[in-house]
Amino acid sequence: MKGINITKDKIETVLDKKFIRVFDLQYEEGRHYFDASRRPLDDLVAAKSEEEFKSMLPDAVSCVVVIEEDGKEPQLLLSYEYRYPAGRFLLSVPAGLIDPEDKEVQDPLFVTAKREIFEETGITVKDTDKVEMINPFVFSTPGMTDESNGLVLVVLKNPDLSTLNQDGAVGQEFFDGFEFVTKDKAKELLKNGRDDKGHFYSVFTWAALMYFVSDMWK
Template sequence: MEGPKITKEKVKTVLDKGFIRVFDLQYEEGRHYFDATRRPLEELVSVKNEEEFAKMVPDAVSCVVIIEDGDEPKLLLSYEYRYPVGRFLLGVPAGLVDPEDKSAKSPVITTAIREIHEETGIVVDETKDEIFVINPLLFSTPGMTDESNALVGVVLKGHDLSALTQSGAEGQECFDGFVLVDKAKAKELLKNGLDDRGHYYSVYTWSALMYFLSDMWKK
């Protein structure tokens, strides 16, 4: 079954603030659907053909960082201030794919390595650490936005965790400490649906907890 065809000619700009845009997707005469997006008109997902859709690069990367140092493996999470929620939320290292990343052999791997360094101080060593794509592109809430994230897994081995730092935060980024989560704690967080501060967390945190518990990251 085919849905309505949306072409660039049917898309009208409602708001353009550079970092956020709203487009009116006029999918039929007199019928409107709105898309809040980071993308400019020429990069909107709704107007891509199947080949372009298959090759598209996500807007951002979320990282499932697992510490494996001989003891029980742990998932590395941190508290980051999320402005739309107005609170520090438990989450994973994550960030936008920069324009220059898109020319890399693997844009999402390149982004992941940079974001992990900025948000944790850890330099991923591709000769001893494991880094791999879990999922190349996941839509966040496609009922209101075409924004997407890749999920990248990173298994760190032999790193000095005393050197963890959030001093690399840039711009509006604001952090409030790290949390190392073992399997028992991961199950507790999933069961409660809340972090230790009594706050809800994002679907990407939920995904990281589930992936960690599933052992799918193990070779």
């Protein structure tokens, strides 16, 4: 099937704010599709070549953080983060945007993951901890936005949980405690589709729960 060629001259900027932009993609004469994006026009996914598309970095990184302590059952570390569009604290994974300077270093997704884990949990990822790629790039919901995340696994071996805190919140970030999830608890959360407060959670939390209960992190 022949694709649609969207070039920069067919894109109109509708809204341009610091953290969000809206573009009008004219994919045919008189036909329009609106795209919400964190990216500037020069980096918009819709106008990338095939090679650019295959080699680009995501906007952010979401982390599957597993705690392994000697003599204890492994646990998935989640937190309650206030999500403004939902108006509530939602069960979430450590996550954050890739900073411009991260793109200039080796393994930018791993660098971002380690920073976000430290900011959101107070835990420093050690060289002896396991850090692996789950998926380098997944779209959030390409029906309305080109926003994307890389998924990174971090297994913390005997971490110092006395340092656990949420004081590193930056900007609009707002947290309300942690949740240590065993495998049985993860299955319960998956089955219910809600947290213990009866609230729904994001697809990235769902993905972390699934990755954890499937033992793919091992």
